[in-house]
Amino acid sequence: MDFAFTEDQQAIFEAVKEFCDEELKPKAQEVDEAGEYPWDNVRKMAELGLFGIPAPEEFGGLGFDFMTWTVVAEMLSSACTTSGAVFGAHMLAEYPIMAFGTDEQKQKYLSPLATGEKIGAFGLTEPGAGSDAGAVRTRATREGDDYLLNGTKLFITNGGDAEIYVIIANVQPERGARGITAFILEKGMPGFEFGRDERKMAYPALSNRELIFNDARVPAENILGRERRGFRVALDTLGMGRIGMAIGAVGLAQAAYEAAVEYAQVREQFGQKIADFQAVQFMLADMATKIEAARLLSYQAAWLKDQGREFEKQAAMAKVFASEACTWVCSKALQVHGGYGYTKEYPLERYYREAKLFEIVEGTSEIQRLVIANRVLKEAQQK
Ligand SMILES: Cc1cc2nc3c(=O)[nH]c(=O)nc-3n(C[C@H](O)[C@H](O)[C@H](O)COP(=O)(O)OP(=O)(O)OC[C@H]3O[C@@H](n4cnc5c(N)ncnc54)[C@H](O)[C@@H]3O)c2cc1C
Structure with a gap:
């Protein structure tokens, strides 16, 4: 590398x-x-x-x-x-x-x-299809040169503000993942509307809207890839997206860590800087180590992708490790700030709330571990 x-x-x-x-x-x-x-x-x-x-x-x-x-x-x-x-x-x-x-x-x-x-957005999640991406029920029915889409997506980031959407629908829901088809939709297409914008524990400025398809008319030429080959499109996109989630978590953890290092060198208790207490130093050391490991895992996944090599396992490893490291780092960085970290005077309380999302979106930590375990066991059987 x-x-x-x-x-x-x-x-x-x-x-x-x-x-x-x-x-x-x-x-x-x-x-x-x-x-x-x-x-x-x-x-x-x-x-x-x-x-x-x-x-x-x-x-x-x-x-x-x-x-x-x-x-x-x-x-x-x-x-x-x-x-x-x-x-x-x-x-x-x-x-x-x-x-x-x-x-x-x-x-x-x-x-x-x-x-x-x-701006673009990606719509996969539905009320009944979260971790189980193959359970997508948004139905796409062929009508002449078009498809009619019916169903609801939710939580969609950039929803409503984006103008171009990649939507994962199903031409044969009874066939599960084998009916899944990806479409490109534009804001303003007839029958394509926006619903509720989620209120969340963090990111109030980020739109996470429902997308509602009510006989939304999409030309057949807007199929991405081929009909009934959309599961591959979805999995490939999620694989790439996991690198983005992993490195996003690294970025947030880095911000929290830098704030902790700065604060520890200024705040004094018992007549000395809190950075002189070994208990605080160890927190900083562990933060720096976890961030570096998470960054390297993320870079490795991106590098493999650029080489055209298999990167799904590394992307899942990067995502689960970086997101959990980020939650941990943000918690410890807040701890270094004591009571001030809990107030709105410092960004730590925001970082702490923002961190949790990385463990959930684009596949929860549990799903990343499933992906990793599947690959690891397959590799072991091939030996
Ligand atoms: C702020 C935000 C932004 C989002 N943006 C988008 C977006 O832009 N586009 C999009 O399509 N989606 C988006 N999502 C949806 C997100 O990807 C899903 O929330 C996520 O994949 C989890 O699905 P779920 O919420 O239905 O949870 P569930 O799938 O219902 O999971 C609930 C719990 O069960 C566990 N679980 C489920 N299945 C298994 C299993 N097989 N083994 C072990 N444990 C399991 C999970 O790990 C989790 O702990 C967003 C969500 C949020 C909150």
Whole structure:
């Protein structure tokens, strides 16, 4: 594995660092308190070309690899986790179009996603289909040159604010995963509406809406991949998305850790800096170690993906380890702040609430462990 970055990659990282330091981080608390979708940040991310990092230049992208995207995702999440979540959820629409789209679909949908002219979202989860992705019941019925979609998705990040949606439906629900088909939908298509926006324990500025399909008419040319081959599209997208979730957790953990290191060197008790107490030092040491391990696992998964090699096991390992490390780090970073960490004066209480999400979305920790165990046992049987 080689994580040495080129001059072009370094240049983009420097530009993103400046953007994070000057724009994103100082406003992160404000974004959270306002509770409104962070359009200002989104437009600036688009101006910097960040939404198109891994997309080919011919479709408006910057033509970098997923490793570059991964490093940028960490920086964004560290500075403003809400903006990082918008960035990650957007890629869940852009990536499957890049991987499975026809040239016409790429021209029409990938280009505006890559430039950030339009925001994307990915709709898989339904009231009865969460961890069990094969249980999707949103029905797609062929009618002439179109399909009619009927059903409901929920929790969809960027829902309502996004204009382009990759939707996982089923042409034969009785066949389970073998009927699943992926479609590209546009906001404003007849029969496609938005429902409730979830109220959550964190991320009030992030939209997580219901998508409602009531005879939503979608042209057959908007099938992504082939009919009844959509489960592959969904699994591939989730695999890639897990790298995004893992590195998002690393970014948030890094922010909490840095705050703890800074505070420990300023706060005094018993006539000395709390950083001089070994109990505090050990917390900082364990935080730094867990973050480094989580970052390396995430990089490894992104590197394997860029090499065109199997990366699903490593992505699941990265996701489960990084998300649980993030929850732990945010808890300990708050602990280092004592009572002040529990107040709104510091961002620690927000970090602590934000952290939990990484253990749930795009496959809970339990599902990641199932994925890892399946691979590990299969590898053992092949020996
Ligand atoms: C803020 C937010 C944003 C989201 N964004 C999106 C999005 O953009 N697009 C989208 O499609 N979805 C999105 N989701 C949905 C998210 O991916 C699901 O919530 C998640 O996959 C879990 O599904 P569930 O909530 O139905 O939980 P369930 O599947 O009902 O799980 C409940 C519990 O049972 C456990 N469990 C389930 N099955 C097993 C098993 N086989 N073995 C062991 N344990 C098991 C789970 O691990 C969990 O602990 C979002 C959710 C949230 C909260």
